[in-house]
Amino acid sequence: MDSNDFGLTEFFSEKTQKKLRFVLLGLIPAYIFYLLYLIVPIPLSFYYSLFSWSGIKDLVFVGLENWQLVLQDEIFWKALSNNFLLVILSLLIQIPIGLLLGVFISKKIKGYKIFRVIFFLPYIMSAVAVGILFSYIYDPNFGLLNNLLQMIGLGSLQSAWLGNRSLAIFSVIGAISWRFTPFYMILFSAALVSIPQSIYEAARIDGARGWQRFFSITLPMIKPTIINACILSLTGSLKAFGLAFTMTGGGPNHASELMATYMYKTAFTDMEMGYGSTIGIYLFLIAFSISMTVLFFSKRKK
Amino acid sequence: MKKSSIVYYIIATIFSIIFGYPFIFMVSTSLKGNMEFLQESIWSLPDTYKFINYLDVLNSGFYQYFYNSIFVTLISLVVLVFISTLASYIITRIDFRMNKFVLATFVAGMMIPIHSTLIPVYKISRFLNLNNKLIGLAGPYIAFMLPVSIFILSGFMESIPKEIEESAFMDGASYFQIYTKIILPLSKPAISTILIYNFVQIWNRFVYGLILISSPEKWILTLGLWRFQGEHGFNVPYVMTALTLASIPLIILFILLQEKVVQGMTAGALKA
Numbered sequence: 001m002d003s004n005d006f007g008l009t010e011f012f013s014e015k016t017q018k019k020l021r022f023v024l025l026g027l028i029p030a031y032i033f034y035l036l037y038l039i040v041p042i043p044l045s046f047y048y049s050l051f052s053w054s055g056i057k058d059l060v061f062v063g064l065e066n067w068q069l070v071l072q073d074e075i076f077w078k079a080l081s082n083n084f085l086l087v088i089l090s091l092l093i094q095i096p097i098g099l100l101l102g103v104f105i106s107k108k109i110k111g112y113k114i115f116r117v118i119f120f121l122p123y124i125m126s127a128v129a130v131g132i133l134f135s136y137i138y139d140p141n142f143g144l145l146n147n148l149l150q151m152i153g154l155g156s157l158q159s160a161w162l163g164n165r166s167l168a169i170f171s172v173i174g175a176i177s178w179r180f181t182p183f184y185m186i187l188f189s190a191a192l193v194s195i196p197q198s199i200y201e202a203a204r205i206d207g208a209r210g211w212q213r214f215f216s217i218t219l220p221m222i223k224p225t226i227i228n229a230c231i232l233s234l235t236g237s238l239k240a241f242g243l244a245f246t247m248t249g250g251g252p253n254h255a256s257e258l259m260a261t262y263m264y265k266t267a268f269t270d271m272e273m274g275y276g277s278t279i280g281i282y283l284f285l286i287a288f289s290i291s292m293t294v295l296f297f298s299k300r301k302k
Numbered sequence: 303m304k305k306s307s308i309v310y311y312i313i314a315t316i317f318s319i320i321f322g323y324p325f326i327f328m329v330s331t332s333l334k335g336n337m338e339f340l341q342e343s344i345w346s347l348p349d350t351y352k353f354i355n356y357l358d359v360l361n362s363g364f365y366q367y368f369y370n371s372i373f374v375t376l377i378s379l380v381v382l383v384f385i386s387t388l389a390s391y392i393i394t395r396i397d398f399r400m401n402k403f404v405l406a407t408f409v410a411g412m413m414i415p416i417h418s419t420l421i422p423v424y425k426i427s428r429f430l431n432l433n434n435k436l437i438g439l440a441g442p443y444i445a446f447m448l449p450v451s452i453f454i455l456s457g458f459m460e461s462i463p464k465e466i467e468e469s470a471f472m473d474g475a476s477y478f479q480i481y482t483k484i485i486l487p488l489s490k491p492a493i494s495t496i497l498i499y500n501f502v503q504i505w506n507r508f509v510y511g512l513i514l515i516s517s518p519e520k521w522i523l524t525l526g527l528w529r530f531q532g533e534h535g536f537n538v539p540y541v542m543t544a545l546t547l548a549s550i551p552l553i554i555l556f557i558l559l560q561e562k563v564v565q566g567m568t569a570g571a572l573k574a
Binding site: 018019020022023026027029030033034036037038039040041042044045048100101104107109111113115116117118119120121122123124125126127128129132133134135136137142144147151178182183186187190210235238239241242246259260263264267268273276277280281283284287288291292 | 306307310313314317318320321322323324325327328339340343344345384385386388389391392396398404408411413414415416417418419420421422423424425426441442444445446448449452476477478502505506507508509512513523524527528531538541542545548549552553556557560563564565567568
């Protein structure tokens with residue numbers, strides 16, 4: 001990787017050569033890891049998607065058959081619609097509650113530091129730990145949720161939160177919201193703290209009330225952060241895996257399946273690597289194109 | 303007390319219960335016996351504190367999982383900090399005409415969903431004979447955290463005034479000397495941010511271990527936790543003990559370095 005390789009040595013001064021050599025050598029380590037484990041896998045996945053392939057046995061070229069099969073696969077559509085349900089409910093639950101809590105802890109009323117620690121704890125735990133914890137919270141017999149309902153006289157609402165086909169996905173989304181709302185809280189409180197106090201004082205002199213101040217000053221001031229939070233929530237929801245995987249594994253009978261859990265199970269449980277790669281590529285295309293579209297529009301607005 | 307602050311405390315208390323009670327349940331259940339848990343109310347505190355649960359769980363393999371997680375997290379962090387600071391230094395402080403392009407190639411990686419890469423990463427690891435090896439986890443960990451690290455670091459290094467290294471250049475310092483003697487020390491705040499962020503992310507990561515590691519003696523903490531639940535799921539106090547153990551390092555880190563952690567965990571997002 002010397003600049004000699006390009007046959008341009010005579011055009012570069014010694015100083016430039018030295019510089020380019022440092023640039024190349026310095027970027028190589030980062031590019032090795034980056035290309036090998038993050039970039040090359042995408043075209044490689046595309047290549048695998050053209051084969052019927054059970055991991056160990058020979059690859060059989062099938063062209064775009066897998067691509068067609070995925071589109072006719074009801075489980076894939078179920079997973080995709082669950083991902084979109086997660087997108088919508090995340091936006092409706094995590095962002096508003098995150099904003100409310102963000103406002104609370106940025107007010108710095110007595111004891112706000114303790115509240116902040118408590119509110120932030122869920123986000124610091126691993127997805128696996130939260131998933132396991134919630135599978136006990138949702139347990140039909142000794143779970144916290146059913147016991148709580150019993151205690152407050154709503155025993156009739158008790159359910160098998162993760163075992164019931166129509167409830168499972170909502171229970172999973174509940175746990176996901178519990179874990180990620182604190183992240184948005186912190187994001188918003190950081191933005192709120194940076195609003196200059198003088199603006200509020202001017203509004204107070206003008207006689208603006210609390211709620212008016214919130215809608216006419218606070219919200220417009222943190223609009224970029226809100227947009228940012230929505231983008232993060234959207235892309236995160238499309239990629240969700242850990243909590244659903246540890247709580248239900250996508251079950252019962254694919255009721256809480258997500259694209260990532262379906263991809264994982266197809267590839268690493270059923271060992272259908274070709275078909276799994278195709279699901280992976282669809283996941284990539286959907287997540288990447290939506291991220292690019294959203295980024296494009298949010299950048300253009302600025 | 304004003305009416306508004308009473309409302310404030312009521313709402314804050316409700317959310318404290320929602321976010322905090324599961325932790326109380328986790329810790330208090332971890333100190334109960336299994337029979338006690340099954341027979342008595344789940345709301346009750348332990349009759350006697352059975353700290354022995356912690357020894358039992360640690361001895362069932364968690365010492366090893368802790369060691370494995372610490373080992374692979376440390377190695378990944380050291381390599382990651384070195385190569386991401388070096389790359390960011392080059393991207394922001396040395397003009398080679400393609401700076402913007404190089405930065406863009408790395409930033410684009412933030413949009414790749416991790417699960418789309420799993421099958422190739424599994425195949426590549428087998429090909430390189432790195433599957434079922436702890437060190438084999440470091441590669442994907444480093445690669446996956448590189449984009450956001452370079453993004454944060456180059457944003458910070460960009461803001462260091464150019465004049466600072468000019469006089470060093472006059473004195474004949476090399477690029478590498480400027481990197482180690484000037485830019486690295488000045489970038490300490492950004493480095494500590496990415497250290498905390500990457501530590502939490504790598505420590506909590508699960509899926510690479512799931513596909514790349516099969517031998518129990520090489521399980522990392524998240525993997526060990528998941529397998530432990532699969533095996534001892536009927537013994538709820540044991541599972542809660544394992545959960546508490548696995549969460550303690552992060553909770554301690556958070557309580558000790560609150561401001562830094564909060565800042566670190568949101569740094570990537572705020573600038574995006």
